[in-house]
Amino acid sequence: MSQKVTDIYNELQWRQLVYQSTSDRMGSWLLERPRTVYAGFDPTSDSLHVGHLLPLLMLRRFQKAGHRPIALVGGATGSIGDPSGKSQERNLQSLDQIEANVVAIRRQMSELLDFTSSDHSALGPALLVNNYDWISQFSYLDFLRDVGKNVPVNVMISKDSVKNRLENPDVGISYTEFSYMLLQAYDFVHLNRTYGCELQLGGSDQWGNVTAGIDLARRMAGAEVFGMTCPLLTKSDGTKMGKTEGGALWLDGKKTSPYHFYQYWRNVADEDASKCLRFLTELSQEEVEHLDRCRQTEPERAASQIRLAEWLTELIHGAAALNLVRQATEIFFGGEIGKFESDDDLNQIFAEVPSSRLAASRLAEGLAIADALVEAKLTKSKGEARRVVVEGGAYVNNRRIESETHQITTADLSSPTMIVLRRGKKNYALLRVVE
RNA sequence: GGGGGGAUACCAAAGUGGCCAACUGGGACAGACUGUAAAUCUGUUGUCUUCGGACUUCGCAGGUUCGAAUCCUGCUCCCCCCA
Structure with missing residues (x-):
């Protein structure tokens, strides 16, 4: 004591x-x-x-x-x-x-x-x-x-x-x-x-x-x-820190998911990073100053932002949540999505990605990529879906679909019942196969 | 109460009988570039399609015409000026 x-x-x-x-x-x-x-x-x-x-x-x-x-x-x-x-x-x-x-x-x-x-x-x-x-x-x-x-x-x-x-x-x-x-x-x-x-x-x-x-x-x-x-926590452009498109950045994981919470800090502007580290973390003076130097010499690595995001996510949501967020981040910004043995892992990683149900029979007979995008509600119409494919903005399990006539089959399942669709950089949706 | 102007796609704004699914700008969406940044550049932006085209859309309802966002009639709403 x-x-x-x-x-x-x-x-x-x-x-x-x-x-x-x-x-x-x-x-x-x-x-x-x-x-x-x-x-x-x-x-x-x-x-x-x-x-x-x-x-x-x-x-x-x-x-x-x-x-x-x-x-x-x-x-x-x-x-x-x-x-x-x-x-x-x-x-x-x-x-x-x-x-x-x-x-x-x-x-x-x-x-x-x-x-x-x-x-x-x-x-x-x-x-x-x-x-x-x-x-x-x-x-x-x-x-x-x-x-x-x-x-x-x-x-x-x-x-x-x-x-x-x-x-x-x-x-x-x-x-x-x-x-x-x-x-x-x-x-x-x-x-x-x-x-x-x-x-x-x-x-x-x-x-x-x-x-x-x-x-x-x-x-x-x-x-x-x-x-x-x-001082008030403001950004270098004078606006309030913690404002997102959807309003405030909440500490409650149900109102702002740990993933979005993490991403907010991960994307803090370089000019604001030092202030955030000083104001919002308990990192030592040595470490903060070290990160300041790193940001000067190799800003592209975003070491400050990552440290900030990890520190705050762990503080607010806990180590387990941070771990999931790390996995999700890797997939969302990384390469292909491999095969998952069970639905659980994918479920957790894509917890906040909207999903749609798909009858197993439709997948068995092959589903046109455009129809799949519409089913997953990633596009409003088949016309828009086709356009997205032509533009190279359609992905299945993070692999770009080159052909407008591509068919999705059971081979595209990432886990026993799920297929991960993506439009553009980061609009994800899941298709869940049901009987 | 009198006079005038207007209503076009998400927004703004062209079009005033066929060349109009409709110029252009913004937004949005994709792509390239990039540091998951900013800026920039390119493309797309009614629905469906057997990719030939078909169908719906220019305030609402009728009408003229081979053919209308465009002309006529009525209706609804908005703005401006005068009183």
């Missing part, structure tokens, strides 16, 4: 994760003794996504350094909607929905933080709290008398998150969203009183909310507490 703290501030600095800090002696303060730190997460969906990863990993780093992290899910604040970074008023979610989201998020967090053992910190395991538990206890009147009295409105309206909305007469801001900051600020006070929490972490867009909490803690409790923000 290690009770000592390691120099996390130094680590955060070389990772360039310190954006703003309320104290210039943060480093030594963190070395004095284990501290309790918290970061908040809004339960806006039933899964965390890549946008949550950075602060979550921050908490993980603090835990590994000997501090005690508190992950706060905003069952109360999330029901209000944070105006920070939002140009428009948000729709309120139902409390039932939020409750369900909290349950799901809690499960995901327990994969990254240790909520059970005291191995990491003398202060004990990580904590998971829901601010709905204490904020819902307040009556409106109590809240105004105890909390609101300590908050000057002129300070609130000078915060960027509020100011931006006030200056835009078209959208404005509701009293509800305006109050968000107050609730979040009170969270810090509550956590300080209840758990001795002294530091709030957040993305740089949370600076206003963080400092609001610090001010409130001083006024209400006379407590000196601290705040620190990390």
Whole structure:
């Protein structure tokens, strides 16, 4: 059981994760003794996504350094909607929905933080709290008398998150969203009183909310507490990291498959790779710098991206899932698909590839390639299918079909009942033979 | 209320009796190149086909004609100007 703290501030600095800090002696303060730190997460969906990863990993780093992290899910604040970074008023979610989201998020967090053992910190395991538990206890009147009295409105309206909305007469801001900051600020006070929490972490867009909490803690409790923000994870083109065509990149394997999760990181632009390695992995400084050099000398090997993708996939989905993803990647971007003894392996590798049923009798008498493509729904019509074949874009088991009149037979089965069809570079479909 | 213009394929936009399954651009899809990148280049882009062609499509419904996206009548919707 290690009770000592390691120099996390130094680590955060070389990772360039310190954006703003309320104290210039943060480093030594963190070395004095284990501290309790918290970061908040809004339960806006039933899964965390890549946008949550950075602060979550921050908490993980603090835990590994000997501090005690508190992950706060905003069952109360999330029901209000944070105006920070939002140009428009948000729709309120139902409390039932939020409750369900909290349950799901809690499960995901327990994969990254240790909520059970005291191995990491003398202060004990990580904590998971829901601010709905204490904020819902307040009556409106109590809240105004105890909390609101300590908050000057002129300070609130000078915060960027509020100011931006006030200056835009078209959208404005509701009293509800305006109050968000107050609730979040009170969270810090509550956590300080209840758990001795002294530091709030957040993305740089949370600076206003963080400092609001610090001010409130001083006024209400006379407590000196601290705040620190990390940079936002953005791409070099200015857009958000973790955005896919289908929306967010989720941590839930059912919403974003491990394969797609892996591929996202595998395809990170060179310019963004170093930032991702520093922000999102726990690789050593030596290794990160080594990968930086490799990217200069032999970018085509994509060593950084592969390391990043493997590290994150293993962290989020586990070693077994990573292994399958590796196999799938090899096949999807590699050569031919050989014969598989059983359907199981192919099934797992092509788990998310759409499949269609095909009567065994049709295969026995030979199936024209164009018909097969239509059956597999890879093309909308036979005309389109023929065109694809002529263009050289049709593949059976990753072997290109040269002839428009090619027939598919039982000899093309890759496993006892499956044939792998492909249109173009990576549009796969399975044909499953049924009696 | 009066006057004018328009509706064409996924989107934009030509076509104003046969040469129109319909110019062109974008998108999309394939291919080449490449680092599973970006850019670039090439091709394809209604359905079916025994590859000869057949069939459906230019807002909707009728009509004229040997023949209509194109002309006529009615209907629906959209835009602009004036009041």
